[in-house]
Amino acid sequence: MKITTVDSVTYGVPDLARAKQFWSDFGLSLEADDERRLLFSAMDASTVEVKLANDPSLPPAIERGPGVREATFGVETQADLDAIAAELARDRHVELDREGTLHTQDPLGIAIAFRVSRCRAVTAPDPRFNVPGRTGRLNARGEQYSSARPMEMTHVVFMVPDTAVEVDFYVGRLGFRISDAYPGRGYFLRGGASNNHHNLFLLNPGGTGAQFGFHHLAFEVANIHELFGGGLNMTRKGWKTMLGPGRHPISSCYFWYFLNPCGGGAEYDFDSDIVNDDWVGGEFEQTPEAFAEWCLAAGMEESLLYQGVQTGETIEER
Ligand SMILES: [Fe+2]
Structure with missing residues (x-):
């Protein structure tokens, strides 16, 4: 059951035009566009599919409003796919579509699917960083990015009311590994054949807010400047x-997360951990400090310097 990655994610939304604008600005490539469906890709050929929320081909929604309706994981070979089909058919309905993708649901009703991965390996260009003792860029200015072009889709995140039943399923039945955890509350899971720190994060948010639903989808970009x-x-x-x-x-x-009209957030990441079987996982207390070493709460739109850059004013003129 060699799960390698998140291969594709499908959203159900009320407004395809807003979705098209968001993902285009985010930097995905538009591969297909008709009145009922959009298909975007990252550089590794992972895909984001967007359909109207009432499209009968979509699995049922697990929450009100827009959000992810199905997450598709990639596997290495047809034999891996057959093994997953045999394992899951023991206690749930599984369905193979005409393209060879296997559809089912996890124990809490989140629609998941599996296919022989269509993703390809991508290699970021040498960032040519200058660091003490190692000159990557001599007599040349550093690259500036006016937008991003996400390279790889790396992980999908769901809020769930019961992590134990989910971890039993993904680890025990599908061969995911636990890379790190907030014990009893949150689990960073990677596919059995993945080197990404996590392809799936399942979090019980506790409290009185939303308990069940999609949270965000993440993509790795080439470097910190991007x-x-x-x-x-x-x-x-x-x-x-x-x-x-x-x-x-x-x-x-x-990281930098943006609110997505398709539901939840869309995350740019850079310099995520890459792990293998020698990785030593950790257990963490679920604190704000464990979540973010530092972060700006609301981006840079309120930044005086940034506003000045936008308007051409200097800070002194204000
Ligand atoms: Fe994330």
Whole structure:
């Protein structure tokens, strides 16, 4: 059951035009566009599919409003797919579609699917960083990014009311590994053949807020400059920050999340942990400090300096 990645995510939304604008500004490539469906890709050929919320081909919604209706995981071979089909058919309905994708539901009713991965390996260009003792860029200015072009879809996140039943299923039945955890509350899971720190994060948020639903979808960009360039571009285009920029201690990455009209957030990441069987997982207390080493709560749109850059004013003129 060699699950390698999140291969595709499908959203149900009320408004395809807003979805098209958001994902285009975010930097995905539009592959298909008709009245009922949009298909976007990242550089690794992972896909975001968007359909109207009332499309009968969508699995049922698990929450009110727009959100992810199905997450598709990639596997290495047809034999892996057959093994998953045999395992899951023991106690739930599984359905193979005409393209060879296997559809089912997890124990809480989240629609999941599996297919032989259509993603390809991608390699970021050398960032040519200058660091003491190692000159990556001599007599050349650093690259500036006016927007981002996400390279890989890395993880999908759901809020769930019961993590134990979910971890039993994903780890025990599908071979996911636990990379790190908030014991009893949150689990960072990677596919059995994945080196991403997590492809799936399941969090019980507790409290009185939303308990069950999609939270965010994340993409890795090529370097720190692209993360900031992408975030600033989204801000200029009027999209609201969900959180960031900032840095996660767990998985080590820089992040910037944007509120997505398709539901939840869309996250740019850079420098996420890459792990293998030698990785030593950790158990963490669920605190704000464990979530973010630092972050800006509402992006950079209120920044005086940033506003000045936008209007051409200097800070002194204000
Ligand atoms: Fe994330």
